[in-house]
Amino acid sequence: MDMSTIDLLRDIASGIAFAAGAVFLLIGTFGLIRLPDVWSRLHAAGIVDTVGAELMLVGMMIQAGFTQATVKLLLISLFLFITSPTATHAVANAAFIAGIRPVRLRRNEAAEVIGETAKKAAKS
Amino acid sequence: MPMFLAAAAAIFVAILLVLIRLFAGPTLYDRVLAVNTFGTLTVLLLSILGFITGRPDFLDIAMLYALINFVSTIAILKFFRYRALGRASANGEDR
Amino acid sequence: MTKAVGLLIALFALWLALSGYFKPFLLTLGILSCLFTVFIAARMKLLDEEAVPLQLRLSLLLYWGWLGREVFKSAVAVSKVILARQMPISQQLIAIPCTQKTEMGHVIFANSITLTPGTVTVEAGGGRFLVHALTEGFAAPEGFAEMDKRVTAVEVR
Numbered sequence: 001m002d003m004s005t006i007d008l009l010r011d012i013a014s015g016i017a018f019a020a021g022a023v024f025l026l027i028g029t030f031g032l033i034r035l036p037d038v039w040s041r042l043h044a045a046g047i048v049d050t051v052g053a054e055l056m057l058v059g060m061m062i063q064a065g066f067t068q069a070t071v072k073l074l075l076i077s078l079f080l081f082i083t084s085p086t087a088t089h090a091v092a093n094a095a096f097i098a099g100i101r102p103v104r105l106r107r108n109e110a111a112e113v114i115g116e117t118a119k120k121a122a123k124s
Numbered sequence: 125m126p127m128f129l130a131a132a133a134a135i136f137v138a139i140l141l142v143l144i145r146l147f148a149g150p151t152l153y154d155r156v157l158a159v160n161t162f163g164t165l166t167v168l169l170l171s172i173l174g175f176i177t178g179r180p181d182f183l184d185i186a187m188l189y190a191l192i193n194f195v196s197t198i199a200i201l202k203f204f205r206y207r208a209l210g211r212a213s214a215n216g217e218d219r
Numbered sequence: 220m221t222k223a224v225g226l227l228i229a230l231f232a233l234w235l236a237l238s239g240y241f242k243p244f245l246l247t248l249g250i251l252s253c254l255f256t257v258f259i260a261a262r263m264k265l266l267d268e269e270a271v272p273l274q275l276r277l278s279l280l281l282y283w284g285w286l287g288r289e290v291f292k293s294a295v296a297v298s299k300v301i302l303a304r305q306m307p308i309s310q311q312l313i314a315i316p317c318t319q320k321t322e323m324g325h326v327i328f329a330n331s332i333t334l335t336p337g338t339v340t341v342e343a344g345g346g347r348f349l350v351h352a353l354t355e356g357f358a359a360p361e362g363f364a365e366m367d368k369r370v371t372a373v374e375v376r
Contacts, residue, residue, distance in 0.1 A: 018131045025134060025165070027302065028138075028161075029145075032142060032145045038154050038157065039339075045161045048138070051291060053165075056131065056168050060171055063175065064175075068236075069180045076167065076187050079191060083191070085331075102351065
């Protein structure tokens with residue numbers, strides 16, 4: 001296999017990753033606008049933060065090859081992998097403490113987990 | 125190169141969509157969520173810019189932005205819960 | 220002491236990966252800054268089990284691979300919900316039991332739940348997590364039991 005074939009394969013692979021990542025980014029941000037309340041929007045933001053961002057970074061890693069840039073991209077994706085669920089949880093927990101509840105809630109087992117805190121939040 | 129430009133364009137459109145949610149609100153938590161997503165997209169845009177301009181230094185900025193974005197989200201939420209950034213609830217009782 | 224040395228090695232590896240310089244003078248500066256950081260961390264009494272990234276083991280990497288597939292599958296499922304003409308959402312707040320012993324195990328399980336689109340951990344207490352699910356399908360207890368079992372298998376004891 002000569003160099004131009006490898007370059008072509010690399011371009012195809014990263015092109016697929018970029019295209020899939022872009023689709024997930026756009027679906028996620030579209031969901032951020034379309035979904036009805038903050039609780040459902042958390043999941044749309046989750047798509048952007050996990051699958052969309054990681055696929056984009058994978059596409060860039062394929063283009064960079066075995067260089068220092070790939071190490072940095074790996075670190076960025078590791079940071080996003082760890083910080084994005086923590087940030088999402090922080091938003092969800094803050095909204096929960098503030099007494100915001102999902103619209104059209106079908107099942108609520110909050111009392112089983114927190115007991116007193118839930119009753120207090122329900123009262124206020 | 126056109127591939128990177130297309131990816132950058134997709135990220136740019138996504139950023140515009142997030143901005144709509146950022147302005148529309150309606151609650152504080154919608155806005156914090158939008159700011160957090162905006163930060164993630166900015167990290168991606170910065171990394172792509174590093175490839176387009178051929179300067180890998182942008183990746184360091186993107187990395188710093190990823191970390192600062194997380195800290196700022198937590199700081200905003202903490203500020204609006206306790207109305208202060210100092211004195212954390214060290215004993216966990218003054219919630 | 221072993222923790223301090225472990226942290227020093229981890230910090231210096233990070234320094235090398237980020238700088239990419241191998242000149243003696245710069246290497247000396249890098250080692251000095253890492254030593255200073257470890258000194259500050261020891262003074263702040265931060266050298267506990269979580270200071271050294273020894274949690275990174277092969278079983279955890281394999282778990283991340285499995286988690287990646289799950290994240291992708293549920294991202295596709297959430298995308299279908301978003302793009303459906305009538306968004307079939309029925310939001311739920313459900314209690315999920317967790318069987319991990321250590322705090323780190325709890326963190327890994329809660330973060331895995333949040334990382335999968337469609338489910339978000341809201342609150343923890345009494346050996347259970349309060350999880351928000353977007354639809355009935357994401358609230359199925361079998362999926363959580365599977366993830367719980369895998370996290371318990373990889374946690375450090």
